[in-house]
Amino acid sequence: MVVTGSRAEYGLQANLLRMVEADPDLELQLVVTGTHLSPAHGTTEREIQADGIPVAARVDLAQRGDGAQDIAGAIATGIAGFSAVFCRLAPDIVVILGDRFEMLCPAIAAVPASLPVAHIAGGQLTEGTMDDVIRHSLTKMSHLHFTSTETYGKRIVQLGEEPGRVFVVGSLGLDAILNDPRPDRMEFERATGIVLDRRALMVTFHPATLDRVPSECQIEEILAALERRSDVRVIFTMPNADPENNLIRERISAFVSRHSDRASCHESLGRRLYLGALSLVDGVVGNSSSGLIEAPSFGIGTVNVGARQQGRLRPASVVDCAPEREAIAEAIDRILSSGFRASIRGLKNPFGDGHAAERILAVLRSCPLDRLAAKRFHDVDFQLDEAFGKVNP
Template structure:
């Protein structure tokens, strides 16, 4: 009997970090054949060419779909989307996967789902049902949900929302946040090892910062970033580890400003395109505070009791733990939020909290147990599910 071919798509350092154990376990599972399709930021030197991390982890890459160029304007990203759709189309025609796994909400994820729809390939979507009103990814995520045939959500409320969108309950599985498996299964470097690798004084405390464009915000992303950088001046004793912005519209402008900031503060600022999975998790686990607007500050940081200062509207609408402090993009407000987050009383208060995405578990195992029971050929027959109290009347 032919083993089902499961194709996993990844376009960024972030989603690869979340998908690592799923890829690892699919590769080792005798019941499946793993295929890997890599696209977007992974293949771009401007964003660290992070495909090298996937290869270094021992994975065979079955398809590469380059789609980015130097234009990250709205129109430029629309053109990148078109290239990605055609690239995935070609890759899927060659690989002929029986099932496609897509995580999240980025444009290349939508492109993969679009190509799969035309080629009648069933899709499993991870992290559907979430809301991030400050980014166009919010629209992409819900579009992928309607193209998908199985859904693996990170919280019960998100599972309910996917069902609300017309997806049959028997196709929706609340497995928790899959990226949290990393804290249980990886050997994360200790603090001294991390400090040594980043050339930071061992006794110095630090913050971890990632700031992406809020693509639905009319304000300039660089103008908003200036408020964040100005706030950092109020904490001169803290080192700052910064990972660069993603390829969303405005990302390159943010990264250019961060380069300048780094050049002016080399004594305490470390700026990298990507830390890699292990170092990023270590940097988060040992940080005094996580600053910025990345989803990792809302999902992974609370799972290890690290406070987060979430800046601006990008994550507006997402479930948030007690350890997350929201603030507007204004220097004084950011300073106040940082001061509160780093206070001993705040750290003590969040230790016994229950993060909405849970603690490290076995989301990967839960997902695989679903795939073992699925007849992939029958997934394409997808009904629309009406909520019982809202069903259309004859």
């Protein structure tokens, strides 16, 4: 069983889903949840239907708002929903990806059901958002771990997971970039209505739930920096369903209304058009992981705003800046400069080689599932005085 809860994470898993479905020894049970089922977020289940991948079940989280109580209630609803799905479909293993709160639902429901869980993209750090604690919690509830880099794999072992259950496979995000065909400029413009008549920036800003600077203030600063760039076309993709996402949406929509001649916003471009956009724009602005993981493969720079991605590995194409309009404007100038573009030409993406799905599939096919549910805590040797400091100096 593979769970998908958002447009971004489905795009990452698409190649893996196709491989599982095509394997004669495996049966795919795809469960759709989260914003895929939300009209406010574009009902992106339609992208799955367009790909022809069958859906085995749907779990509606019934999330009505973006406050803390709304999200806690959605998680509770989802746990009950996934428990019912597990009873009905009886999967052998549950595959989840990432660090979104939606993934807590199948992971928690799997514990009393004694179902093994395989977790993709653990071990990373994003200290400016609640996703960090969710990601590490998912690691502790999982039995197989597929990481994008060796550093992330070591961190999972540091969390007490057995080294033999940790597999460094690379990032699924690079699989589609390196292997799937993308639309050319003409097809992209025709499909989206976006005319690339000048330099363009892709902007994605998600709620920074643990940043000291409120998300509302950060998006205002980003938009103020973009106000000055009448020479640049701005393509916004809307934020995820975290707290304060509605405030961000309102600010973006107002900006697009004021600058309809050079700005547009999109709930979901879909994976193919999104990657097509990255291949055509001149840079990325915001705080999305895509700017750090996927954008480097296209030879474009990323302006990473604020602390949301703090702790994540950074390629040389990423320019960090404070959530202040002057700093953001300077960073935009930098990534658009010919010198910077030349400096990152031919940059090797540290997150993989485009074969992550193949490696994950090989493990899922060969691993004896009947032995997975029981785990041992793997202790890591270290000196207490070095780790915690001496009590009596």
